[in-house]
Amino acid sequence: MNKLNLSYKAQRRLIIILFSSLPVGLLLLFSYVPLIKMLQYSFTDWNGISPEKTYEGMKNYLKVFTTPEYFSVFKVSLYYFFATFIQLGVALYFATLLTFKVRLANLWKGILFFPYLLNGVAIGFIFLYFYKGGGTLDTVLTFLGLEDQIHLWLGDRSINNISMAFTSIWRYMGFNFIIFLGAIQSISPEIYEAAEIDGANRWQQFRYIILPSIKQIVFLNIILGVSGSLSVFDIPYIMTGGSNGTKTFVIQTVDTAFKYHKLGLASAMAVILLIIVLVVTGIQRFLTRERESA
Template sequence: MGNLSYKTQRKIIMICFLTIPLAMLLLFTYYPAVRLVYLSFTSWDGISSDISWIGLENYKEVFLNPDLFGVFLHQIPYALIGIIQNVIAILFAVILNSKLRGRNFFRVLMFLPYIMNAVAVAFMFQYVLDTTNGSLNGILGLLGLDSWQQSWLGNESLVNFSLASISMWRFMGYNMVIYIGALQAIPGDIYEAAKIDGSGRFQTLWYITIPNITKIIQLNMFLTLSGALAIFDLPYVLTKGGPAGASQTFLLKTTETAFQFNNFGLASAMSVVLLLMTIFILGLQNSVINGKGE
């Protein structure tokens, strides 16, 4: 090394430092991804060494079987409530970014649900939404709203909205903190100029705040929608996909196909379809937002 120039030594050191991370990236990310795509064109039970090439049959099964592709309809409530979650998070971010007494306390209070374990949150809400002894039905009874009492996790038309509401409670504080960071990056001079020009609070929010945090909204919406597509923990812990498969999600169906029915080829195709759906939503969202920006 002593006979080498400084520039050459620096290149060697950089290559040495990059070798291990790149090797791990290839081994644990790109190789499994390529292997997944390959298996999606095969019929494999996950155990035997016999892997039969069947072409596009798995993808035909995914798109033509309503029991597989149709479960995406169960995830629409997650997407709708996720959009509402972002709207509420923006409103709370605007409020808690102002000179409000005790704002740091309220920020921490709103952010706490996000740091809680997902399984612990699911078990907690199992008691909240319980039909007979649940606190939600108990509160409705105390308020004289007995007609509003429901089997929140047993009603096929309500179960996905109930589960999505839990996600909103857990992730709203996380989105709020991101929006607060974006709001603090907006120069205060813009708001002062708007105030001098007679701009009201709604006009300031609509014409100054929202346009300046569009990129952050775009990021949060992508995370929200991709999370709605890949929801797994809440229905798995609380309902196991019930009642009568009403809360079955695509990812839950994928793991069931792989580990319960030992059809890893079909499960791999379902995973690829989920990835393609995520990419499609990202592209659609970018085109819509960029189109409005123009």
């Protein structure tokens, strides 16, 4: 009997190892090995083509922090940072609204989630035509008699990053919406019924039932949103190519690596971005734990 049990345990371990080896191997091959290589390249002066790599020490990191051209582009991320909270607020509003009885609720859920299913390149081209002169937005403003509000939406430095931040809101709101909706629907309906019997209105139900119940999901979405705002790439790259003051840190990193052939410097920029994202995530997790303990 003991032999059979040992044999069963051995077979179980073997099956677990075999099934785990492929995903773990792929994770190591495509995530951790490139990360280690990137760290190595960040200390070198390499153009990405020549087999020769010159060791530079910390020079690449010092260059990033001392050259405004490389680090000042982070200010563009602030537009996406503030847009993240608008995006989360709108997603939470619609998720709360569609939790209760609403006509055609499934249709509205599909409409709100649909943009997230679209490819980032497709969205970039859609809004490129939406914002262009004489395009959809200008036509709507003209129809409403607001011709004086028409701008160069992607050409005016005072508004182009705001325009693309709203594009980002439209694209990612569906993702946050569906996560919030799933979390809210996991709350027992009996709690809502008891609250209604006690005379609680919708706002009170949201404040005292929904929000406390999904606060972990709210903070998770905040972490994902803030991390994403620091690494925006596809929307500004497709719509403007990073020109006219719309270049993000990731676009600057890609240009440094593949346009100017400074792969060592670009690797250092990528490492700095990774560290910043990890620090922001750590701070948010610390604040979350502080709230829980309070």
